[in-house]
Amino acid sequence: MRRRHFAFASLISVLGLLFTACGPGAPVTVVVTAPPVIQTVQVVATAAAAQPTTVPPTPATSFTGLKDPKEVALAAAGGQKIGGILDFLGVWSGAELASFQAVVAPFEDATGINVEVESTRDVNAVLTTRVNGGNPPDIAAAPSASLAASWAAEGKLIDLTPIVDMNQMKADYAQSWLDLGTSSGKLVQVFAWSGLKGLIWYDPKTYDGPNPPKTWDELQAWAKTKADAGTTPWCMGLESGAASGWPATDWIEDIVLRQAGVDVYDKWYQGTQTWTSPEIKQAFQTFGSVATDPKMVNGGPNSVLTLNFGNGGDGLFKTPPACYLHHQASFITSFFEQNTPGLKAGTDYNFFGFPDINPQFSGTAEVVGDSFAMYKDTPQARAFIKYITSPEAQAIWVARGGKLGANKRVPAEAYPDVLSKNAGAIIAGAKAVRFDASDLMPDAMNKAFWKATLDYVQNPGNLDSILSNLDSVQKDAYQK
Secondary structure: OOOOOOOOOOOOOHHHHHHHOOOOOOOOOOOOOOOOOOEEEEEOOOOOOOOEOOOOOOOOOOOOOOOOHHHHHHHHOOOEOOOOEEEEEEOOOHHHHHHHHHHHHHHHHHHOOEEEEEEOOOHHHHHHHHHHOOOOOOEEEOOOHHHHHHHHHOOOOOOOOOOOOHHHHHHHOOHHHHHHOEEOOEEOOEEEEEEEOOEEEEOOOOOOOOOOOOEHHHHHHHHHHHHHOOOOOEEOOOEEOEOOOHHHHHHHHHHHHHHOOHHHHHHHHHOOOOOOOHHHHHHHHHHHHHHOOOOOEOOHHHHHHHOEHHHOOHHHHOOOOOOOEEEEOHHHHHHHHHHOOOOOEOOOEEEEEOOEOOHHHOOEEEEEEEEEEEOOOOHHHHHHHHHHOOHHHHHHHHHHOOOEEOOOOOOHHHOOOHHHHHHHHHHHHOOEEEEOOHHHOOHHHHHHHHHHHHHHHHOHHHHHHHHHHHHHHHHHHOOO
16 A cells, blocks of 8 residues: 555564463444445443543453553543543444454443444445545544555644653554554554464364465365365355455465565565566466365355355354365454354364465465554544553453454453464564555555456456556556
8 A cells, every 4th residue: 555655664573572471341232234334333321521530340351460441441531531422433343343342342431432433344435535525533443554644644644642652652562563553753553453364274173184284285285185075175255345355365465475475575565566477476376276266165266256254264164064274364263153153262163374385485474453543633532542552452352352462461361262372473483474465555456456356266267467457556556
C-alpha cells in the first residue's frame, strides 16, 4: 500500500518479546445483519455525569501482574465517568465481534461511554467514503497502510504521540509495531493484537500425513495419495463479501516468501517486482495446484469461490472428513469452535507451519496486526486509545482465543491453550518475519489482487492476462 510506506522493521522480536514477559462485562445489545452487509452494533450503557468514581472489579479471569481492565479504563478517561458516544468502525463479525465486545464492555462500564460499532469487511471502502465525505468515525480499526499514510499526510489522522505515554509504549511494544504505525515521524496507528499467517490446520484424529512436513513437495505428495483415493485433501473458502479473495492472497504471499524469498517479497509489495515476473507467476501456479484442481480442494473450485472463509475449515470436522488440511491464520480457531461446538484445541484441531518450498528461504513467517487510528480528537477517543494499548484490554481477547497480544506485557498465562503459545514460538524462532504483503500495498492494488485470485480460480487458463492486468494496476496505483 504505497506511495510513502509506513516504516517496516523486522517483526522477528514481536512475539519473542511478548512471550518472555511472561469475561464478561456489562450486558450489551447487538443488532447485526448478515455479512457482507454493514453490521451495526451498539453497545448500550447509560452515560453518567462526569464525576470521580470507582468501579467494581471486572468479573473475568485476572492475570498475574495486570490490573483490572475497568481500573485501567477509568484511568484512561482521567479518573472520571465521562459518558458520551464513541463512533467506531471495525471489521469484525460473529465470534470475533463477540470478543471485541468483551474487550469494550469494561471500558463502557468504567467510563460511561457508549461505543457504537459499525462493522464491515470492506472497511477501506466504507472508511474512504466517510473520510472523503467529512464524516469520519472517531476511531477505525485496520485502515490500509497506504490510506493511513495518505490521510496522515493530509492531516486527516490525529497524531497519537501526545495522547499515549510514549515511554510506556516503547517499553510495552517491540519497535517494529511502533514503526509500522508511524508516518512522517508521527504515531498515527497503534496495534492491539497480532496473528500468525501461514498455518495449516488439521484434525489430529483423522490426519495421517507428515507432521510436520519437511517440505511443500512432501505434503503435496501425501495430498495426492488422498486425492487419488477419492477424498479431497484440502479445505478452502474464499468468500468474504466485498473483500472476497483475501484468503487466496494469504496463500500466495506465503508461497512467495518460501519460494522466492524476502527480497522478492519486499520488492513485490513495494511495487517494483512485476506481477508477470516468473517468481510471482510461479506462486500463483503453486496456489493453483490446490485451488483450481477439483480433486485437491473440497467441493471443487466453484465451491471454493462461494464458501465463506469462516466456514472454510468446517470439512475437517465432518464424519467422515470432507478434507484434511486447511490453510488459515491463527484467528480461525474462534470460527472452528463457533461452527462445530465442543471442539477442543490440541485434541480436535492442531496446526503446523507452512512448510519450506525452497530450502534457501527456510524459516520465514508472515504476520498481521489489528491497528487503530483516530480521526476525531475527542475525550472518548483519547480514552479508548489509551485503553486499547494496555495489556489488560488486549488480554481479554487473547484469553478468549484467536488473537495474540501486541503488547508484550500480555502474560503467557492469558493464552488459552498451547496452540496460541506455539504460534508465538513460530514467530519468535523465525529467521525472517514479514507483515502481510497485500495489507502493505496501495488500496487499488490490494483490491485488484483480491479479484485476480478469484478470476484465476475460476479461469486458471487466463493466468497470463490476469497477471498482465495486475501489472497495469501496479503502474497506476504506486504513482498516487
